[in-house]
Amino acid sequence: xxxxxxxxxxxxxxxxxxxxxxxxxxxxxxxxxxxxxxxxxxxxxxxxxxxxxxxxxxxxxxxxxxxxxxxxxxxxxxxxxxxxxxxxxxxxxxxxxxxxxxxxxxxxxxxxxxxxxxxxxxxxxxxxxxxxxxxxxxxxxxxxxxxxxxxxxxxxxxxxxxxxxxxxxxxxxxxxxxxxxxxxxxxxxxxxxxxxxxxxxxxxxxxxxxxxxxxxxxxxxxxxxxxxxxxxxxxxxxxxxxxxxxxxxxxxxxxxxxxxxxxxxxxxxxxxxxxxxxxxxxxxxxxxxxxxxxxxxxxxxxxxxxxxxxxxxxxxxxxxxxxxxxxxxxxxxxxxxxxxxxxxxxxxxx
Numbered sequence: 479x480x481x482x483x484x485x486x487x488x489x490x491x492x493x494x495x496x497x498x499x500x501x502x503x504x505x506x507x508x509x510x511x512x513x514x515x516x517x518x519x520x521x522x523x524x525x526x527x528x529x530x531x532x533x534x535x536x537x538x539x540x541x542x543x544x545x546x547x548x549x550x551x552x553x554x555x556x557x558x559x560x561x562x563x564x565x566x567x568x569x570x571x572x573x574x575x576x577x578x579x580x581x582x583x584x585x586x587x588x589x590x591x592x593x594x595x596x597x598x599x600x601x602x603x604x605x606x607x608x609x610x611x612x613x614x615x616x617x618x619x620x621x622x623x624x625x626x627x628x629x630x631x632x633x634x635x636x637x638x639x640x641x642x643x644x645x646x647x648x649x650x651x652x653x654x655x656x657x658x659x660x661x662x663x664x665x666x667x668x669x670x671x672x673x674x675x676x677x678x679x680x681x682x683x684x685x686x687x688x689x690x691x692x693x694x695x696x697x698x699x700x701x702x703x704x705x706x707x708x709x710x711x712x713x714x715x716x717x718x719x720x721x722x723x724x725x726x727x728x729x730x731x732x733x734x735x736x737x738x739x740x741x742x743x744x745x746x747x748x749x750x751x752x753x754x755x756x757x758x759x760x761x762x763x764x765x766x767x768x769x770x771x772x773x774x775x776x777x778x779x780x781x782x783x784x785x786x787x788x789x790x791x792x793x794x795x796x797x798x799x800x801x802x803x804x805x806x807x808x809x810x811x812x813x814x815x816x817x818x819x820x821x822x823x824x825x826x827x828x
Contacts (some may be wrong), residue, residue: 538782541775544697548768550608551694551704555765557607558706559758565602566754568595569716572723573747576740585728585736588743592723593627599716600625603708615688615707622687622708626721633683634674638725641670651727658731660738667722667742675718677709684717685709697771702764712753719746 572595576584603613604621611618624632639650645666648654673679677689685708692705722728723743728736 534782534785538779540698541779541782544695545772545775545779547694548696548772551696552765552768554607554610554612554692555704555761555768557605558612559761559765561602561605561612562706562754562758562761565599565713565716566751566758568598569719569747569751569754572719573744573751576744576747581737581740582733584740585723585731588740589724589729592720592743593725596626596717596720596724599713599720603713611687613687613706613708613713615705615709616690616692617686617688618692618705620686622685624684626725635725637674637679637683638671638721641674642666642726645670650725651730653730655727655730655735656732658735660732660734663731663735664738664742667739671718671722671726675714677711677714680709680714684714696768697775700767700771702767703760704764704768706757706761710753710757712750712757715746715750715753719743719750722746 572588572591575591576588579587600623603623605612606621611621614620614622624634626632626635642650646655646658674683681687681689687708689707689709691703691707693701694704695701722739726739728739731739
């Protein structure tokens with residue numbers, strides 16, 4: 479038995495439109511892939527291979543983060559090196575000035591410059607980079623030192639004056655200093671004064687820095703020291719030299735006592751300068767290792783980028799062909815819909 483089927487004009491009008499939504503989605507996907515050069519849905523496209531792609535991207539992001547942190551560490555090291563050179567130049571200049579003078583003229587000649595250089599030492603050790611005190615150690619949120627001659631009187635200055643008064647029973651600059659023997663002044667410098675500059679007393683009266691320096695991870699497998707502490711021995715020796723030269727009234731002592739004191743000052747300056755050279759060498763090695771690490775990570779990042787590209791990138795020509803094909807299909811669909819809309823029984827009635 480033969481049957482006759484039928485279809486309404488409404489169904490015919492809407493048939494081409496049922497695929498338009500899908501075509502529009504495919505067109506948006508293909509257009510996005512052309513713009514980004516990457517699969518629009520990496521997970522759906524790669525399937526199980528997406529884990530590899532995500533792993534590569536994690537490694538790439540870690541290398542980028544390390545490179546960025548290395549920039550901050552390098553800046554901190556550069557700033558530290560500049561401050562160390564400034565401190566060392568001042569120490570060497572003071573030593574040079576003293577060495578060029580007769581022994582009995584040194585105390586009076588360097589008293590004023592030593593006071594200025596003590597202030598400069600404090601300022602240099604309070605240097606900051608990106609808002610962090612570079613000589614604060616791990617406690618880098620504040621300047622480590624207080625100005626010796628500041629107002630109110632600093633703890634360091636009070637300690638020096640108290641030690642002097644306790645030992646000699648008169649104040650610095652008093653005329654009674656002329657009767658102090660060279661051996662007595664030397665004993666004072668090597669005893670009570672030196673005690674003020676030991677690591678423990680320095681931390682209590684001079685510095686708020688941490689003894690611990692900053693260690694930075696500079697690559698996937700390397701960690702280096704990227705800071706120095708104001709508590710380091712070379713700084714304490716230089717501060718002691720400047721204090722002895724400027725803060726205990728050396729010109730008031732006898733020539734023999736002055737010679738003993740200035741000899742100790744020159745010894746401290748020399749030792750401090752040598753210590754600064756070693757510190758600069760240590761930080762310089764860290765700078766070199768950061769530079770090498772950055773070069774390696776740049777190559778590693780390039781390799782990872784290539785592997786990610788191989789996994790996730792689309793063929794621009796193929797994507798363009800899909801866009802053209804989808805556009806053609808949509809145009810045909812719209813045209814067919816328009817033609818079907820024009821169909822009507824009225825057109826066939828006479």
